[in-house]
Amino acid sequence: MVSNGKFVYLQTFGCQMNVHDSEKMLSILAENDYRPTEDINRADIILLNTCSVRAKPEHKVYSVLGRLKKLKEKNHHLVIGVGGCVAQHEGERLLDRIGHLDLVFGTHNLHRLPELISDVQASRRPKCAVKFYDEVKSLDIFPAPSDGEKVKSYVTIMQGCDNFCSFCIVPYVRGRQKSRPGENILGEINALSKGGVREVTLLGQNVNSYGKDLSGGLTFPQLLARINEIEGLWRMRFTTSHPKDISEELIMAVGKLERVCKHIHLPFQSGSDKILERMNRGYTRKEYMKKGEQLREVCPEIGITADVMVGFPGEDEEDFLETLDLIQKVQFDNLFSFKYSPRKGTKAAWFPDQIDESTQSHRLEVLQKLQKRITLKRNQTLEGRYEEILVEGVSKGAKEEMTGRTSSNKVVNFKGSPDLIGQLVKVRIEKGYANSLKGKII
């Protein structure tokens, strides 16, 4: 057992999967009497939950770790641990490189956190746990239902990926695809809904290939249909989807199931077939656009967002123009756009024709300007329309305003009182801005 009444400071980098993993870490540490603190100087344990999908968040981890050296010098009992994707990728090398680091725990070892911390405290020796397991135990850890405090919650349905896109580190750091049994997912969502959660976001690296590794289990559309029946749950979302795994059955389920939010995040990464092939994405631009059209056919109000990268090795001006053209044609509601950065251990890191930084920056700027115009235009087309939103909390911008999201995942701010939190309300959209909408409750 871990010692009593102590504090853990936890910093999270990266995606929603990491955010949710951090919630799980705090939950299992709470069972061992560790309370979370925002004050790093008060902490008995400092944990960094890391991301290695791009170079930037990875560099940040090293700079945060560097700054922790002074705290360790002041308090020799302090335990500093690194988990997540950088931990999985670097393993023992991280301990060799950072002399004041005590613990490295990989993506399949989260459930062992209390035991690993105890080991470090007892032995006063650093520890590294990065083994992959056939069964990922952490998938079935979930924070206790919150008794009406939380409106929304993440639910992990699978982890890992078998796709091996040539730029991506995920299959190496999260392991191969592992789906969680349907009954466990349904059990968790039932408990959440009884605790007052009204919206769940189903998480996984590639949610729409959910179940392909389980024999005789539910398919992803079947899972959605079962969740749709859970009493007290009003909405569900899911992320991330892979364009090649969007089946007709799934498109129909999105259109038909009333609790499935009308929003899809569908990374396309590039609009050039040449680049898509080099990325090993498994679809063409035409196939991608077709899926978008089919989704809008069954569900005209659907919000479509995506990830795209610029400056992938070998991307010439023509390829980049094809990406801009695809953006124009699809008219995304929003885009998450990045410069490609080589990830050690991936195939694309070895490609000879890497693109220089200034070309990447220029392309990113052009692309983001284009998308900003499209996002604004799409938000403005909602002016005058009535939307149902789930009220999530007080708006950051103004205290007397509340905030919530439409089914299509647009943020709406409106004048209202905090007793609306957790309710579905109807608002009239008065104004569409670049990042949000202004509404009036009716």
Ligand code: SF4
């Ligand atoms: S599908 Fe997504 S997670 Fe899997 S390798 Fe490709 S980019 Fe990475």
